[in-house]
Amino acid sequence: MMLEFETALKLLLSQAQPLEAERVPLDEACERILASDLKALRASPAASVSAMDGYAILDQDLGATLSVAGESFAGSSIPPMLTAGTCMRVFTGAPVPPNADRVVVQEMVVKRPEGAAMPLARPRGDHIRRAGSDFTPGEILLARGAALTPQAMVAAAAADHDRVEVVRRPRVAILGTGDELRPPGAPGGALSVPDSVTYGVMGLVQRYGGDVCMRSRLPDRPDILRQAAMEAAAASDVIVVTGGASVGERDFAKSMFDDLGMEILFSKVAIKPGKPVWLGRVRNTLVVGLPGNPTSAMVTARLFLAPLITGLAGRDPRYALDWQAAVLDGETPERGARDLFLRATRRNGRLQLAGNQDSGAQKTLGQSEVLVWLPREGTRHGCRSLRL
Numbered sequence: 001m002m003l004e005f006e007t008a009l010k011l012l013l014s015q016a017q018p019l020e021a022e023r024v025p026l027d028e029a030c031e032r033i034l035a036s037d038l039k040a041l042r043a044s045p046a047a048s049v050s051a052m053d054g055y056a057i058l059d060q061d062l063g064a065t066l067s068v069a070g071e072s073f074a075g076s077s078i079p080p081m082l083t084a085g086t087c088m089r090v091f092t093g094a095p096v097p098p099n100a101d102r103v104v105v106q107e108m109v110v111k112r113p114e115g116a117a118m119p120l121a122r123p124r125g126d127h128i129r130r131a132g133s134d135f136t137p138g139e140i141l142l143a144r145g146a147a148l149t150p151q152a153m154v155a156a157a158a159a160d161h162d163r164v165e166v167v168r169r170p171r172v173a174i175l176g177t178g179d180e181l182r183p184p185g186a187p188g189g190a191l192s193v194p195d196s197v198t199y200g201v202m203g204l205v206q207r208y209g210g211d212v213c214m215r216s217r218l219p220d221r222p223d224i225l226r227q228a229a230m231e232a233a234a235a236s237d238v239i240v241v242t243g244g245a246s247v248g249e250r251d252f253a254k255s256m257f258d259d260l261g262m263e264i265l266f267s268k269v270a271i272k273p274g275k276p277v278w279l280g281r282v283r284n285t286l287v288v289g290l291p292g293n294p295t296s297a298m299v300t301a302r303l304f305l306a307p308l309i310t311g312l313a314g315r316d317p318r319y320a321l322d323w324q325a326a327v328l329d330g331e332t333p334e335r336g337a338r339d340l341f342l343r344a345t346r347r348n349g350r351l352q353l354a355g356n357q358d359s360g361a362q363k364t365l366g367q368s369e370v371l372v373w374l375p376r377e378g379t380r381h382g383c384r385s386l387r388l
């Protein structure tokens with residue numbers, strides 16, 4: 001039975017639970033997803049420090065010429081208290097005397113033989129970063145499920161962690177099937193076909209946080225396919241099979257898992273393209289079956305595989321499904337009985353549908369930037385789009 005898109009997606013999302021946690025060195029943690037809240041192990045700054053190069057003073061000494069009691073640099077110990085009529089030379093990041101009211105930037109100070117002459121008017125801003133004003137020990141700086149983006153790496157390191165607890169990356173086996181396939185650039189019969197789809201699937205898996213642990217091109221031979229299915233199931237969290245999803249006499253993508261007792265979670269979804277997409281499970285390994293047609297494969301990979309990998313990798317799977325209201329350039333095509341997914345490019349804030357929307361198209365697929373969802377007849381919501 002053909003499922004509606006939303007129903008199939010809900011079934012898929014129920015499987016997209018984070019894998020177990022592991023601790024990794026901070027050096028290797030960029031783009032990983034936190035498995036637990038990341039708490040600060042120290043205060044920042046640890047002491048009140050200067051935000052500028054200048055002089056730390058008491059406000060009562062504004063307008064006076066002060067003797068310079070000493071210097072403080074970033075990393076220096078906390079200087080002694082200021083006494084009236086004295087100031088402390090300080091540099092950016094340097095601890096200031098605990099009773100300092102402000103730092104006056106050096107551009108506003110006149111150096112004289114008898115001392116440093118302070119301006120009379122109260123400058124704007126005290127230029128002191130108070131101890132713990134950024135964060136305090138135990139404070140949560142990054143929440144579970146957050147990605148360690150380059151900017152988040154700064155916070156994690158500032159929190160003083162040398163290792164962080166992240167979700168294990170899903171291991172993904174990609175099995176491309178089809179007698180006609182050969183590696184791009186390799187010799188083959190005139191009508192052999194360069195395998196393109198497994199490259200796209202590999203890129204998508206990596207982009208959404210998975211590790212490709214195995215990638216093979218397999219002929220349509222049940223014995224070879226069964227053997228590959230067994231090896232892939234033992235090595236991976238997700239198996240992606242491309243091709244062989246339809247009803248042809250050499251379509252073995254599902255039957256290759258028969259010996260392993262695969263449970264089918266869904267098979268066939270009312271979408272165009274990509275109707276033959278299916279999802280199965282062999283013990284703890286999920287199996288995603290993508291149709292062989294390159295556009296169909298990449299549309300279904302984007303709609304189902306991307307949120308699955310995202311969720312297993314520890315992030316909210318909806319990160320991969322950030323639909324935006326779409327404004328199409330030109331006429332909106334008529335709605336059909338199935339949800340339509342069209343490829344488009346961006347032009348001046350509008351979306352331009354690709355001319356060739358064939359399931360086998362690879363040129364327009366390669367040039368497209370956006371996937372447009374045109375819901376089936378009778379649905380309330382309008383066009384939405386997703387970045388590709």
Ligand SMILES: Nc1nc2c(c(=O)[nH]1)N[C@H]1C(S)=C(S)[C@@H](COP(=O)(O)OP(=O)(O)OC[C@H]3O[C@@H](n4cnc5c(N)ncnc54)[C@H](O)[C@@H]3O)O[C@H]1N2
Pocket residue numbers: 176177178180181193194195196197198242243244245246247248251273274275276290291292293294296359360
């Ligand atoms: N009688 C019917 N025929 C078809 C139906 C149907 O319902 N009844 N569905 C059609 C739909 S929709 C699709 S989509 C395709 C899906 O076919 P398969 O998943 O079985 O894919 P294949 O037959 O193996 O290949 C289709 C096409 O794609 C090319 N291909 C396959 N893998 C790759 C690859 N890795 N790189 C590049 N190109 C690839 C393959 O050469 C074929 O041209 O079935 C329709 N038929």
Ligand code: MOO
Pocket residue numbers: 271272273274275276291293296359360
């Ligand atoms: O829907 Mo198939 O996926 O037409 O190409």
